Amino acid sequence: MAKREIVKSDKDYDKLVKEASPNSPIVKNCIKAFIGGGIICCIGQFLMNVLSSYGLVTEERNMAVSVILIGIASLLTGLGWYSKIGRFAGAGSVVPITGFSNSVTAPAIEFKKEGFVMGLGAKIFTVAGPVILYGTLTSIFVGIVYYFVR
Amino acid sequence: MDYVKAFIVGGGICVIGQILIDKTKLTSARILVLFVVLGCLLGGLGWYDKLIDFAGAGASVPLPGFGNTLAKGVMAEVDARGFAGALTGGLKSAAGGITAAIVFAFLAAVIFSPKEK
16 A cells, blocks of 8 residues: 555656656757767867878777777766766767766766775776677677678 | 768767657666667668768767777678677777776776765
């Protein structure tokens, strides 16, 4: 009986949240995501152009761009600035590779106090783990299909 | 011109993510997983490379570009090593990015402490 009451109040709470939330800020959020994501990609494009002028070939260059962006995002996360960017840009800060970097660095810093092995070490892959897991599984699937159809 | 294309395509991919977050309550972790998997599948079909040819960093910097790297790596490895390449190619191609993320994250965790929200 107590359980039923909780469920009921959960529903009520959902309703309250919906009523209290500002009406459909989705367009505004999308514009911000567009601007934030667009700027991050332009920084990537700038790095690409610079590295190309140093004669790096495509694959090395793209990897170098990723590594630099990952490093910058880690630093900004450590300084506490990336969450500020995230508050403005939403998905614009999550979807680029910098968001992946942030998702690795943020829990690493957060859980350091629980120890370097089971704190930092275990929690560092809280988000990146699933990404690497399903990315790897998909790549195996792609590889097997490619083996038979190429 | 390449900056305009990068901005529009990169921003556009982020808008898709934003719509998914706002409309479906998907958490950002699920968005990341979804985008990498999608990028990997599109990469396997050879479609994502066309987007990169057009938009440059606008397509390679967002996470589907990471998935595309996995797909391209696994296909190159299958070409080079046969069936065993399906097992090794993906992670091999992503090793640089993953290792960079681990190293920078570890360094950041050693240097910085959690900030008050």
